[in-house]
Amino acid sequence: MPTKFRSKTRVKTAKKPLVKKTSRTPVKKLMAAASAQMEIVQLKVNGRSYEFKVGTDITPSMTLSYVLREKLGYTGLKVACDEGACGACTVLFDGQAILSCLKLAVEAQGHEIVTIEGLPQDDPVITAFAEQCEPGYGTALQCGFCTPGFVMSAKALLNEKPRPTLDEIKEALSGHICRCGCYAGVAQAVRHASEKTAAKGGEL
Numbered sequence: 001m002p003t004k005f006r007s008k009t010r011v012k013t014a015k016k017p018l019v020k021k022t023s024r025t026p027v028k029k030l031m032a033a034a035s036a037q038m039e040i041v042q043l044k045v046n047g048r049s050y051e052f053k054v055g056t057d058i059t060p061s062m063t064l065s066y067v068l069r070e071k072l073g074y075t076g077l078k079v080a081c082d083e084g085a086c087g088a089c090t091v092l093f094d095g096q097a098i099l100s101c102l103k104l105a106v107e108a109q110g111h112e113i114v115t116i117e118g119l120p121q122d123d124p125v126i127t128a129f130a131e132q133c134e135p136g137y138g139t140a141l142q143c144g145f146c147t148p149g150f151v152m153s154a155k156a157l158l159n160e161k162p163r164p165t166l167d168e169i170k171e172a173l174s175g176h177i178c179r180c181g182c183y184a185g186v187a188q189a190v191r192h193a194s195e196k197t198a199a200k201g202g203e204l
């Protein structure tokens, strides 16, 4: 049986969490700010720029996860809890893993966002997740609902720390919930992605 990161194996000596759990900016404050000074919001997603008129195309209270999925069609990220508790909505925000359900779209103005659709198909992390099937660890995905979030956090981890220890991998992914319980396989996949990348000279 795979062991859940969130129970016994979870490392309690957290250093810097990779998924930023920023709390939502008060909506009223943002609405005032948005109507006072921001009519157009530009989002940079996966290398493309998108413009939204606040009040017409989007409202100041729309989350980044909602806009990415429902307005732009980046449905790779999932919205499960919608309150920062499961990691399914994780995207890269200026290279760091963030929970897009806790970020307002208007706050993303001028920042670089990468969703799982922005990664190449042969990305080493994606490949490692797909190939993971080792006896004793099992697969890194079953239903796959949680997988995009895990992959994006793994990307952020390996960008910052190309050769993480198993404990560092577990800590970096500890904010993610996998309903199928693939935790051991996920950690092993990230390890393999790191090893493969190192063997190729470190290009992630």
Ligand code: FES
Residues within 6 Å of the ligand: 078, 079, 080, 081, 082, 083, 084, 085, 086, 087, 088, 089, 090, 099, 100, 101, 102
């Ligand atoms: S949907 Fe964002 S953390 Fe669960």
Ligand code: FES
Residues within 6 Å of the ligand: 140, 141, 142, 143, 144, 145, 146, 147, 177, 178, 179, 180, 181, 182
């Ligand atoms: S593979 Fe199903 S929730 Fe993780």
